Amino acid sequence: TRVGVLISGRGSNLQALIDACQKDDFPAEIGLVVSNKAGAQGLDRAREAGIATACIDHTLFEERELFEEEMDRQLREAKIKFLCLAGFMRILTPYFIDRWRDKLINIHPSLLPAFKGVSTHERAIESGVRIHGCTVHFVRPEMDDGPIIGQAAVPVLPGDDADSLSRRVLEAEHRLYPTCLKLLVEGKARVTAERVRMQANVA
Numbered sequence: 547t548r549v550g551v552l553i554s555g556r557g558s559n560l561q562a563l564i565d566a567c568q569k570d571d572f573p574a575e576i577g578l579v580v581s582n583k584a585g586a587q588g589l590d591r592a593r594e595a596g597i598a599t600a601c602i603d604h605t606l607f608e609e610r611e612l613f614e615e616e617m618d619r620q621l622r623e624a625k626i627k628f629l630c631l632a633g634f635m636r637i638l639t640p641y642f643i644d645r646w647r648d649k650l651i652n653i654h655p656s657l658l659p660a661f662k663g664v665s666t667h668e669r670a671i672e673s674g675v676r677i678h679g680c681t682v683h684f685v686r687p688e689m690d691d692g693p694i695i696g697q698a699a700v701p702v703l704p705g706d707d708a709d710s711l712s713r714r715v716l717e718a719e720h721r722l723y724p725t726c727l728k729l730l731v732e733g734k735a736r737v738t739a740e741r742v743r744m745q746a747n748v749a
């Protein structure tokens with residue numbers, strides 16, 4: 547099954563997906579990595595792994611949907627069936643999200659529905675929660691919302707700052723994202739009544 551990954555930067559989650567897809571028993575391959583930023587480190591990771599890349603600079607398009615149309619065109623040309631957002635820093639419009647409905651997933655660095663949006667680790671520490679983590683979910687037009695496929699929890703430890711906490715969460719992200727992608731492409735995590743009905747355990 548051919549999967550596309552959308553990135554804007556570092557691409558450590560992309561790397562985790564690349565590594566997983568290289569294993570013989572993994573049911574997906576990455577057919578295209580798209581970045582809206584030319585200098586994204588993730589583009590180098592993809593090239594190093596011999597994966598096709600596309601850089602589509604959103605600033606060259608007058609409207610969000612025109613940018614998305616071009617992405618959509620290239621993804622379909624590459625025969626992509628499922629899409630992962632991995633640190634993709636553009637808001638997607640309902641136009642694009644509907645075209646990829648139930649085939650488009652995102653990883654967010656918090657235990658949703660807590661801490662939607664940015665600076666999740668700062669806000670987790672500030673709020674005094676003892677458990678934090680990450681979530682993989684289907685994308686819906688509302689930001690950081692949509693049926694949840696899987697979550698991974700990590701402790702917030704005494705003395706943590708946003709950096710140390712984000713490193714702990716990121717390690718969990720790198721395990722969770724490939725696990726959830728596998729369930730998705732195998733049809734074991736499907737949306738019914740806007741919830742994911744599981745046929746397997748994530749952990």
Ligand code: GRF
Nearest residue numbers: 556557558559633653654655
């Ligand atoms: C990750 O923390 C992810 O959860 C969030 O953006 C960050 C991307 O990091 N959506 P990377 O580019 O995968 O290293």
